[in-house]
Amino acid sequence: MKKNSIYIITLISLLIIAYFVTRDDSGSNVSERAFAVKKIDQIDKIFLSKKDGRQILLTKTNNQWTVNNKYTVRKGAIDKLLQTMKSLRVEYPVPETMIDNVIKNMSSEAIKVEVYSQETLLKTYYVGGEAVGYKGTYMLMDEAETPYVVDVPAFNGYLTVRYIMDELEWRDRTIFAYQIDEIKQLSVSYTEDSAKSFQFTIHSSDSISMYPTPAKAVIKGRPRKYIDQYQFIASEAILESPRLLDSLRQNKPFAIITVEDITSFKNKVKVYYKPVDKRTKMQSDTQGNPMKYDTDRYYAILNNDKTLVVIQDQIFRNLLLPASVFYE
16 A cells, blocks of 8 residues: 555656656747757758648758759758757747737648658647748748747747748759769850850860960960859759740850750850840939830840759850850
8 A cells, every 4th residue: 555655646746857857948838839849950851832732842851852852952041940950949938918819810821841850750740830920930840829929039030931832942953063084065145146166075173175266365364264154053943934934945145055954965055145124223324215125134044944043144244245255
C-alpha cells in the first residue's frame, strides 16, 4: 500500500512538472508557439498550399532545390524562406477578443506550410496576413486553438510574402553561369548589322581566338574580361505569356547570344526590342517624340525557344557590344 502511495505521488509530481514545462508565462502551450525550425540544413521538402487550390512543392536533392519537380529554384528566394523559418519568433498570442475573427480570415486566406526532413513531417502551421499595426504576421500551429503574432528579429513588416505561392517567382532567373574553362565558343550575332557580330573560341583561359579574324590587333586581355562577365547573368523576370512568346517567335531578334559549353550544349538567347508600355520610364525622346521601344528593357527567348523573359539593358549592354570594341 505504501509503495502504491509513493508511486501515485511520484506520478502526480511528474504530471505537474510536465504541465508547467509545456506552458509558458502566459499560460499557453509551448508546442503551439514552436514555429521555428532551427536545423534548416535538415529540411529537404517544403509544401505550401492554399484553400483556392494553389500548391508549391519545394524539394532538395543533392543540395539543389526544385519547384514542383520542374524548375530550379531561385537561390535568393529559398535562402530567405529557410532563414525566415529558422528565425520565427512569437511576439504575443492574439487577444481572445480577436481570435474568432483572425481564425475566420485565416481559414480562407492562410498558407498551409508543411516542413519535412527525409519524408518525416517536422512541422505544420498556417501563415496568415499582417497583424494589426502592420508589425508581425498571424500564424497558427496545426490543430492549435490560439493564433500568434510572429515576426523575425530586426525585420519590420509581415512575412507572408516570403511564402511565395507563384511558381514563376520561385524559378531561377539565371541565364548564363559559366567559368571560362566551361566555354568552348561564345558568339554574338546582330541580324541588322552583321559587321558588328563576333565569335570567340576558347582554347584555354590564356588562349582565345576571334572570328572573323580582325584586320587590327585585338586589345590584350579584353576578350577574357568580356567572357568573364558570363559567370553570372540573370533575367529580371520570367513571363508566362504563350501568346506573346508565339508572336515574338514569328519575328526576327535583333541579336542572338550563343554560348557553347565543353559538352557541346548550346545555350542560345534571342534578344528582341520591347515596345513602350505604361511601365516604360522613358515615354518620349528629348524632342518630345513618342518612343517606340523601351530603352531600359528587352524581351529575350531562351531554353530552346520555350522560355520568355525580360532582361535589363544595364546588364546586357555590356554583352551586346560590337566587334570593333575589341580592336586596337
